Amino acid sequence: MKITLASAMGTCFGVQDAIDLALDPQYRDKLTVVGQLVHNPQTVERLEANGVRIIEREEIDTIQTEHVMITAHGAAENTKKDLEGRGYHVLDASCPLVIRLHKLALFLERKGYFPVIVGQRDHVEVKGVVGDLKDCAVIGDESDLHLIDGKPKIGVVSQTTNRLERVNEIIAAIRNLDHVEDLRFIDTICQPVKDRQQAIFDLVHANIDVGVVVGGKNSSNTRKLYDVIRDHGIDAYHIADVDELQADWFKGKSHLGITAGTSTPQDVIEDVYNRINDLAN
Numbered sequence: 469m470k471i472t473l474a475s476a477m478g479t480c481f482g483v484q485d486a487i488d489l490a491l492d493p494q495y496r497d498k499l500t501v502v503g504q505l506v507h508n509p510q511t512v513e514r515l516e517a518n519g520v521r522i523i524e525r526e527e528i529d530t531i532q533t534e535h536v537m538i539t540a541h542g543a544a545e546n547t548k549k550d551l552e553g554r555g556y557h558v559l560d561a562s563c564p565l566v567i568r569l570h571k572l573a574l575f576l577e578r579k580g581y582f583p584v585i586v587g588q589r590d591h592v593e594v595k596g597v598v599g600d601l602k603d604c605a606v607i608g609d610e611s612d613l614h615l616i617d618g619k620p621k622i623g624v625v626s627q628t629t630n631r632l633e634r635v636n637e638i639i640a641a642i643r644n645l646d647h648v649e650d651l652r653f654i655d656t657i658c659q660p661v662k663d664r665q666q667a668i669f670d671l672v673h674a675n676i677d678v679g680v681v682v683g684g685k686n687s688s689n690t691r692k693l694y695d696v697i698r699d700h701g702i703d704a705y706h707i708a709d710v711d712e713l714q715a716d717w718f719k720g721k722s723h724l725g726i727t728a729g730t731s732t733p734q735d736v737i738e739d740v741y742n743r744i745n746d747l748a749n
């Protein structure tokens with residue numbers, strides 16, 4: 469069986485910088501991370517082994533360390549101020565591309581547009597952007613369009629991990645609403661995500677007949693890579709760990725494509741590649 473690796477995959481610079489900061493020896497046993505730093509079980513284990521405590525936003529009252537980290541997914545300004553007000557030293561690991569998304573949503577609001585974020589309303593990145601705005605709507609799919617009823621001037625940004633084609637479909641649906649007179653879209657999908665999406669399209673067009681996508685089960689961008697392979701009618705498997713691989717998946721297959729989400733470390737990808745080589749041969 470031929471195996472092709474996607475030309476772009478694995479940990480992006482935003483996630484890697486946040487991990488490096490959390491693992492800085494000066495913060496050992498002194499750091500609490502608010503929210504999932506990465507959607508990857510192996511990296512979370514490594515962080516916890518280094519004395520990093522990871523909590524949800526709702527558990528802020530339980531923080532006992534001097535330093536508190538905002539993850540690469542970012543947070544609303546009032547969350548940062550709340551933490552500083554409680555006396556913590558805040559390490560802000562927000563990815564520059566997430567900060568750009570916050571700034572552009574605020575820019576649209578200042579220009580008189582009603583801000584619309586295309587994304588998942590329960591995702592930490594989207595919650596952070598919403599928290600900075602006076603009023604806005606989060607559109608996950610066409611069934612949410614009623615949230616912008618009566619709004620004539622709409623400014624659209626996107627969660628950084630969305631698929632551009634999907635965002636364009638939602639924009640087309642907004643444009644078709646009778647009450648919308650002015651629509652402005654600023655593309656805030658991040659370049660590393662676009663690179664990984666392009667690489668997966670290149671893979672499916674390279675005639676793979678099975679795909680393996682490596683990444684946390686709760687990783688939004690990993691799921692989207694998996695969806696692309698399935699949408700092309702190709703068998704695909706989403707695994708978080710090398711031990712999930714099954715030899716049966718590759719029986720009778722001639723060409724396997726491997727890709728990974730933006731929080732999957734290189735060593736996990738290499739383990740998967742090596743194990744598949746063993747299983748297939």
Ligand code: SF4
Nearest residue numbers: 480482563565628658
């Ligand atoms: S996926 Fe993109 S926006 Fe998110 S942390 Fe990585 S580089 Fe930044």
